[in-house]
Amino acid sequence: MGSEHTTGASTAAPTRNWAPEPEKIVSGLDFTVDTDRMLSLAIQISSKMLESGAEIHRVEDTLTRICRAYGAREVQAFSIPSLVAATVTMPDGYHKTEIFRITSISNRYDVLENLNALSRRICASPIPLDVLEAEFEKAKTPDHRPKWLLMLCGIVAAAGFTLFFGGDWRDAIAALPVGALLTFLDLTKPVKLHVLAYTLLASVAAGLLCILTFYVGLACHMDKVMIGGIMLLIPGLSFGASIRELLCGDIIAGCLRMIQALLTAVCIAAGFAVAVVIGGWF
């Protein structure tokens, strides 16, 4: 950071604080832009979008558009599900590269929508970086949803999926505790695990609970209850989305997501299989 930036080609030492000269000013840009800070913010915004469930195409597009809007001459943006990287070149030849590592992706569609709206707005008319930083802080705080409401939603959704797949009302009641367990695990993440191990353990736990409800005499069709639980875990695997990314030209990202989707499916199936085996001992 700071002063030891690389200099562009053979130009004289470029200034760190790039102030737009009148002829280079992008329409409406009447403030100075610190390139380092601008790139850092642009990367943070697009990384947060990726973490909230955006497609790679959208992430790279947003990053490029924001940097362009703030007067970059050239932007090289690259992203895969675990990384966002960009190099910007300013009109005076100063260039900088920044990389952001993504560790976990979870669907936070309210944050994604806020950030999308913010990036659209600043691309239409760039705002000073201080304001942008404040807006970004505001956009990345999720809408307030009380935990009990989310729990209730998970519980009802599990029962709904059970009914949809042909369970009767007793199966739907049996699915309530399964939904509660899975939503509780998802909301609290009591053990710190990566997504595959988490899916496997959650599947085993949910499967055992399904079998328990069957032996207690609550559920008539164990399979329907289990499917209700599986449906809560499944949207984590975005098989269709991975193929879409492949065909949009994001080959690496598409492959990574597809492998993750397949492994998640295997983990869900294996988790419930383990539960069935354990249940068979009793």
Add this chain to the structure above:
Amino acid sequence: MNSAELMEMLFSTFAIAASTLIYAVLMRVKLRHLPSIGLGAGMTYLIFALLNSVGLSLLLSNMIAAMIATIYGEIMARLFKAPVTIYSLPSIIPLVPGGSLYYAMAALMNGNEAEFVSRGTDTVMIALGLAIGIISVSVIGVFLPRPGFKRK
């Protein structure tokens, strides 16, 4: 198709629309999108069920339903000025092969190889149909202009 089957289909449609809508709350979708997500999910399933009952194969009926769901998603995303993912992911949930994935796994556990192959093929066919349906629409959708973003 007799009236009992029709009633069952309508009940399933209602159940999946409600479940998807509720599941969308878990995915932190903003409240203003929820009605159209529920509508989209119900529509997707109804189309799939109608096509399947007419006698179309699993692959084809899933493909067409996924195509219509994706078109609906692209339209809604543009109407509400929201990212497409918000609509495209939830509206596919009714078609997700959760059931056949489970039955394939269960058949494998019971050592029923024939059942495993048939259920496994179903799972792959559904996933393939979904994928083809989604991509055939959304690859075009990516290149269509989006209101709000100026092209530079």
